[in-house]
Amino acid sequence: MQKPISVRDALSSTAAQESASVQGWVRTRRDAKAFSFLEVNDGSCLKNLQVIAPAGLFNYPEVQHLITGASVAVRGKLVASQGQGQKWELVADEVRVVGPSDATYPLQKKGHTAEFLREIAHLRPRSNLFGAIFRTRSRLAYAVHRFFQERGFVYVHAPIITGSDCEGAGELFRVTTLDPSAPPKRPDGAVDFAKDFFARPTYLTVSGQLEAEAFACALSKVYTFGPTFRAEDSNTSRHASEFWMIEPEMAFCDLAGNMDLAEEFVKALIREARSTCAEDLELFGKFVDKDLISRLDFVLERPFQRVSYTEAVKLLVESGKTFEYPVAYGTNLQSEHERFLTESVFKCPVTVYNYPKEIKPFYMRLNDDDRTVTAMDVLVPGIGEIVGGSQREERLDVLEASMRRHKLDPKDYGWYLDLRRFGTVPHAGFGLGFERMLMFVTGVSNIRDVIPFARTPGNAAF
């Protein structure tokens, strides 16, 4: 049998082909007098390949029953198309029905709502929009690795099961093999996790940062790229319970170097999408967000603004705008504040740095003012926070004091403190939420729609 080519390769052919094979799923069928038109899509690109199935085919009656969703393998001549909208079409010598479909196939040509499509997450990648989203996701994942590998970073696989709560927010999914209806108890009545699988309490990781720090203090420049989990009960369009994070970590690096890398990285991913996902981006620009392309280009052209937390709060207060959550020095910036800063005050991405120590995790480096830590968040229009990072506290005594302030026992973090005992160095890193980046690049406004099978509070279907 002839080796099939993808629809993408067929459509980008440089010459007619006497014999070509293509396989995929039927999007539509239209019958004329002496033949049927089939639009076949295999997900390799946005466009369909038009197949002309002549009435002379031995199984023509079967072809005339093909409906949306059926799978076919077609062999024929790739010829210049007479019709509009495509350069090549395939005149079939053979149309083999691989798997029929039936009238209950839920994806029809008419537009469906995002909510309905989420209920058929196993079929939605067969739609134009979701095909485009997940091709873009794949391209950007590849670009993440290229970005760091080209700059000499080493890819580290941080563990998914961990004993530590990196962010200290208590949003942990417990990992246990204990019987929930009859767990072993200690004399004081508490569950005895010493009898659990790992002989200690364990969780799904919220971040690979602490482990990445260990590797940065050996390999100098490292990054992680993997799934992270948060049992955060916030049902928003920007929070998922399982999401992918990219976390670079650099030894001998300070806050300024960290901000520079974050900006360079975000821009590189946008540039990558602009150049390698042009066709899919055009679709997003047409059907998802009319301003998408101009916004992406605008972001590429300008330096991100940088503003300290103190200045940011001042700008918010002085704006006179009424927010749902009032803003004052010492409070966490809410997403409405973040979006106001980036969308209305600066009208471009902005990096906010030096937050009050009370509202940030234990590992961030204390500034000389003794009030703020070297945190940095990158905020982008339409989303708010897309990157969170910091320079890390490299001074052993200051780190121990910070742990105690955060009600953590330094004894539980012996290995982490060792990094400060043996050849400590200034180091810094950040986490980019991969899905938030995808939302930014595609214009898709709900995180559930850039994840193949989203996990959110109350939902782990599929």
Ligand code: 4AD
């Ligand atoms: O700001 P976060 O919590 O920072 C960290 O986890 C650090 N340990 C990173 C580091 O310094 N290595 O999360 C980093 C980013 C956020 O800016 C956001 O883009 C994304 O991860 N993120 C989420 N994305 C989707 N759903 C959620 N529930 C998210 N929580 C954070």
Ligand code: MG
């Ligand atoms: Mg954050």
